[in-house]
Each structure stands twice: as structure tokens, then as C-alpha cells.
Amino acid sequence: xxxxxxxxxxxxxxxxxxxxxxxxxxxxxxxxxxxxxxxxxxxxxxxxxxxxxxxxxxxxxxxxxxxxxxxxxxxxxxxxxxxxxxxxxxxxxxxxxxxxxxxxxxxxxxxxxxxxxxxxxxxxxxxxxxxxxxxxxxxxxxxxxxxxxxxxxxxxxxxxxxxxxxxxxxxxxxxxxxxxxxxxxxxxxxxxxxxxxxxxxxxxxxxxxxxxxxxxxxxxxxxxxxxxxxxxxxxxxxxxxxxxxxxxxxxxxxxxxxxxxxxxxxxxxxxxxxxxxxxxxxxxxxxxxxxxxxxxxxxxxxxxxxxxxxxxxxxxxxxxxxxxxxxxxxx
Amino acid sequence: xxxxxxxxxxxxxxxxxxxxxxxxxxxxxxxxxxxxxxxxxxxxxxxxxxxxxxxxxxxxxxxxxxxxxxxxxxxxxxxxxxxxxxxxxxxxxxxxxxxxxxxxxxxxxxxxxxxxxxxxxxxxxxxxxxxxxxxxxxxxxxxxxxxxxxxxxxxxxxxxxxxxxxxxxxxxxxxxxxxxxxxxxxxxxxxxxxxxxxxxxxxxxxxxxxxxxxxxxxxxxxxxxxxxxxxxxxxxxxxxxxxxxxxxxxxxxxxxxxxxxxxxxxxxxxxxxxxxxxxxxxxxxxxxxxxxxxxxxxxxxxxxxxxxxxxxxxxxxxxxxxxxxxxxxxxxxx
Numbered sequence: 140x141x142x143x144x145x146x147x148x149x150x151x152x153x154x155x156x157x158x159x160x161x162x163x164x165x166x167x168x169x170x171x172x173x174x175x176x177x178x179x180x181x182x183x184x185x186x187x188x189x190x191x192x193x194x195x196x197x198x199x200x201x202x203x204x205x206x207x208x209x210x211x212x213x214x215x216x217x218x219x220x221x222x223x224x225x226x227x228x229x230x231x232x233x234x235x236x237x238x239x240x241x242x243x244x245x246x247x248x249x250x251x252x253x254x255x256x257x258x259x260x261x262x263x264x265x266x267x268x269x270x271x272x273x274x275x276x277x278x279x280x281x282x283x284x285x286x287x288x289x290x291x292x293x294x295x296x297x298x299x300x301x302x303x304x305x306x307x308x309x310x311x312x313x314x315x316x317x318x319x320x321x322x323x324x325x326x327x328x329x330x331x332x333x334x335x336x337x338x339x340x341x342x343x344x345x346x347x348x349x350x351x352x353x354x355x356x357x358x359x360x361x362x363x364x365x366x367x368x369x370x371x372x373x374x375x376x377x378x379x380x381x382x383x384x385x386x387x388x389x390x391x392x393x394x395x396x397x398x399x400x401x402x403x404x405x406x407x408x409x410x411x412x413x414x415x416x417x418x419x420x421x422x423x424x425x426x427x428x429x430x431x432x433x434x435x436x437x438x439x440x441x442x443x444x445x446x447x448x449x450x451x452x453x454x455x456x457x458x459x460x461x462x463x464x465x466x467x468x469x470x
Numbered sequence: 471x472x473x474x475x476x477x478x479x480x481x482x483x484x485x486x487x488x489x490x491x492x493x494x495x496x497x498x499x500x501x502x503x504x505x506x507x508x509x510x511x512x513x514x515x516x517x518x519x520x521x522x523x524x525x526x527x528x529x530x531x532x533x534x535x536x537x538x539x540x541x542x543x544x545x546x547x548x549x550x551x552x553x554x555x556x557x558x559x560x561x562x563x564x565x566x567x568x569x570x571x572x573x574x575x576x577x578x579x580x581x582x583x584x585x586x587x588x589x590x591x592x593x594x595x596x597x598x599x600x601x602x603x604x605x606x607x608x609x610x611x612x613x614x615x616x617x618x619x620x621x622x623x624x625x626x627x628x629x630x631x632x633x634x635x636x637x638x639x640x641x642x643x644x645x646x647x648x649x650x651x652x653x654x655x656x657x658x659x660x661x662x663x664x665x666x667x668x669x670x671x672x673x674x675x676x677x678x679x680x681x682x683x684x685x686x687x688x689x690x691x692x693x694x695x696x697x698x699x700x701x702x703x704x705x706x707x708x709x710x711x712x713x714x715x716x717x718x719x720x721x722x723x724x725x726x727x728x729x730x731x732x733x734x735x736x737x738x739x740x741x742x743x744x745x746x747x748x749x750x751x752x753x754x755x756x757x758x759x760x761x762x763x764x765x766x767x768x769x770x771x772x773x774x775x776x777x778x779x780x781x782x783x784x785x786x787x788x789x790x791x792x793x794x795x796x797x798x799x800x801x802x803x804x
Contacts, residue, residue, distance in 0.1 A: 331732070
């Protein structure tokens, strides 16, 4: 295994809950609650989970848009958890972000060319001629015709805007891209275009992706490894092919079984696990295992002991006391 | 076969701006049979939502809309009804479920009151107790735990999934013959989606209600629909029974759409993609609206000049708006 590009060690991000005119802190939302991850050069690690699981907060904390509450972020051996000023700027050159909604992440009054050139100017990387060449090259890579380079980004369709946003994120030749639901707002035919583009870019540029998504089918098409999160913690992490075949955490099994399959012949023939209830409030998570309130396997121990994310006989780490690759139903 | 519950013919929905006229929906026809689920599939801008809002007289205020054609529900043409008459039909014979449940509920009334109102409007003589019993029964049917306590709560105390259950209860409150659901699970998490689909299925069975399921999600249709209508750029491009459509598609757009759905079961080397974008109503191509993106058209004359009608195909009840529909299946297998 190559040396990690990015390492996350027991990362935590808590948001205070305030109350009253004095904004007294009355509690904490544990959005990210002790996550360990490693990202190696050129790979795609997907962070999967439902809304409120902390996947986006984790992404934002990683690129230091949010200040970590605890833990360490190590980029190429250097601790960047609390760096500021010029050091932070240097770090951000290597790790860039693409957001879900290309309608609000691009300034509609800048042209495609200006949007892509902006980060290069901020970082004062190139002279004008080089900058122009780099923008042309990026436009070409993401499939925006050069003839459209001077159109305002507001005049492009959603899919094209996402291409521009990706080009802009690549402008500084980063080694890591954090992609937060980059295809969730797009129609299915456009979504396929962007997934193919991301794969091509990775092959050509060797950039690593942290791919944040709620869509397990999209993730299957792009990720090398997958980490599934639930209420601020990683429930299971594995090589992609292994996770889809041998998911061993009950939540991950339920998640996989709930995805509709595009073949009417399979209707009613799949075992479907329908979970009870909603995700608990992250300000007041259940004791012990956070999934136990919706789990059909839960026993007394689950309320007492937080299950560690360790290998439990299925070949990859699972945070469940009763991990097993077959979802036997203890009803 | 019995009369269809809803029969839509040549529906056109357009809006006028100061300088020009745009046809958002351009000649749509389909039937919904009693108790069946018709999936209406299309990408954003295909006109699937506007069609339904046009039929029900619920188009958003703003532009001056024109709605033409016929939409016959249980023997009456909805497009000839006005004001009070239409209001009586909506909620009693046909109701609608929207994508975002929390914004469809009124924040200042309790959930119970809102479900009760949906019944009371159509049954003004019902006693208070009968109404309340009915509401509690409905909340129970859609799987809301502890309905008596939930009855008194306000929408902000409901999660998205619970609020969508309430919307389903309201839609089914008067045992309508048809429910139109517009992306009912799109805003919800996948584990909650599975719950809601289960609730919807149970509810429809209980009242033998037909469903029009509007969605961009082909997989959802594969799991829920009996028949499917595919829309593109304001028109129907294909309609067939669900198994037939998925296994023997007869329109290149349907093929493209199905191929671009990412698979959960395996990693594909390269996802098939449809080149380009769906045209807006302001600049629809001549002839077949899909021809600039179509792999079959290959600069064929007919595709550029003639608007394809919905041709009958070699399978009964399977229609496709492609001049070359008979060539499609061979390419779909490739």
C-alpha cells in the first residue's frame, strides 16, 4: 500500500446548541464523532450515508472550511489540523472541493474562463499566458467547447456548470478533490456524463477523490473503497466490490436492500429490509451502538457498549457486535 | 376492459410571454386504468409535472397558461370544469402528493386538523366524532405510531418521512379513484423511501385507487408501476406495460435513459450517456425532438422533418414515437 496522502485520526466536529438571549450552550450536536480514514494517491474513497450522518461535515472539516473540534488531519505527513494563514492556503492548493449545486457554487456573473482562472489568480501561480493555456486545457478536459469559454456561467445548463466547477477545482493541480454529492442535482443522463468525466480525469491526472454521496448505485460506479456513516460514525468500511457483496453491518445491509433495482423481473424477489423509525436526533444519540434503536439484531450489550470499527471475520472493519455477511433476521 | 379512470387526449399546456408562446406540454395522451399504477418518467423539463398540474387546474400563478385537450376522469372532462366544480372533484375523486411534504403542510395548524379538513370539505355533514375517528384510522393506516398523540402535533414536529405519511393519509382520505404523486420519495432518505413506498402500496390497495407516479427514477418505476409512459421535451415518446418496456424498449431515448442508470449490482466499465441536453420549449428541434441526441437517427431525413406520431408496435398496447422503432430493440441488446 502506498503512503497515505491524507490521514484522519479520531476526527470530531461538534456544533454547540445555544438557547436564550445569552446564547448559553445547552448541548452539542455530535456531527462527526471520532472518524479515522486514510486516502492514498489516485484512489476514490466514497463516504456514504443518509442526511444528517455527518458525511458533508466531515468533508468540510477536512478541507478546513470548518474547524475540527478534536482529532488530527495529516496531509503528506504534515499536521494541518489547526494551521492558518499561508500554511492553510498552501494546504488548500492541494485539496479542493466541488459542491452539489452548481447553480449556487459558481458566480453567475463570471464567464466560464474567469471562474476557472480565479483560483489561479488568488494563488498567483501563473503568468497571463500560462494561465490562458491552462484554462484552455482544463476546458478541453472537462468537455466545454472553447468557443463557449466567454459565456457567463449563468448561461450554462446544470451539467455544464458542474463541468466548470470541476475544472475550477482542478485549476490548482490539487492532489485531492472532495466531491460533495456532485451528481445528486443532475438528471440521470447528465449524471452518467459527469461520472464518466470524473473517472477519465482521475485516470489522466491521478487525483484522489473523497466522494460524498447518498446514492449507493452511483458510488458503486466510481469508488474503490466505501465508508458508510451513520450518526457521525463509520459503520463499515471496505473495498467497494467487497462491501456490495459482503456487507456485514445491519444498517449497510438495510441501506443496500432499500435501493430500488431497475428490473421489473426482480420485483418482489429480493429480500427487502424495511427499517423501523427515523434516524435519532444527533444532539441526543442513543447510548452504545447508535443504530440499535432501528436494528433487528439489537441485544442488551448494544445499549451499553459502543461497537469498535474492527475486523470481525468478514475481512474488513465493521462496527457491529453481531456483524455477519448474511442479514439473518432476529425478528 | 373497463373504462379508464383517467383518459388524457392531446393535452397541450403552454404559456405566453410578451413576445412568444411556449408549448411546455405538446400533445400528450395516456390512460390510467382502475386500480393500476402508471409511471410517468422523464428528466426535468420533460413536461411530466406540468401535464398533471394542467389537468388538475393547479398551474402556478404567474404566466398566462393555456390548457387544451381532454382529460376525462370518471366520465367527466376536467378541462371543462371550473371553480367550485373542479374543487369538488379535487380531493374527492383525485388527489395529489407532492415532493416536499413539509412545505405542503400548513405550519400553524395541527396535523390532525389538516387531515380532518381534507375530509370535512367533502363531507360537511359528518359529525365531529366520526371525523376524528376517520382521521385516526387513516393515520394508523399510513403507519404513524401513536396517532392520538400525533393528531395534536404540528408539522414541525414531524420528520420528512412522517410528514409524507400524513400527505398520503390526506390524499387517500376520501377514497379517491386516482392519486397523482409527484416524486413522492425523492426528498427522502433511501431507508425512509422504502417505508413510504410500502405505505403507499398498502393505501392504494385498501381503496383500489389508481396511481400516476411521476418520477425521474426508472428504478422506482420498475418496482412500483404496472405500465410506464416515458416523456421527452413535452411529448410522450413511449408507453408500454412495465416488463415489456424494460425488456423490449422501442424508443432510443428510453434505451439511453435505461443504460445511463448506474447499476447497484456491478461496476460498469463506462456508463452509457446520452450526448447533449434536453432542449427547452423555446428551441425544440424540428421533426423528432430527440433527433440531435439520437444514435439511430444518423442524419436521416424523416427524423429531421417529420414529427413521429405514437406508432403501434408489434406488441399490443405498446406505442413508441420513433419512425424507426422496429430497429431499436436490436440496438438495445448491443
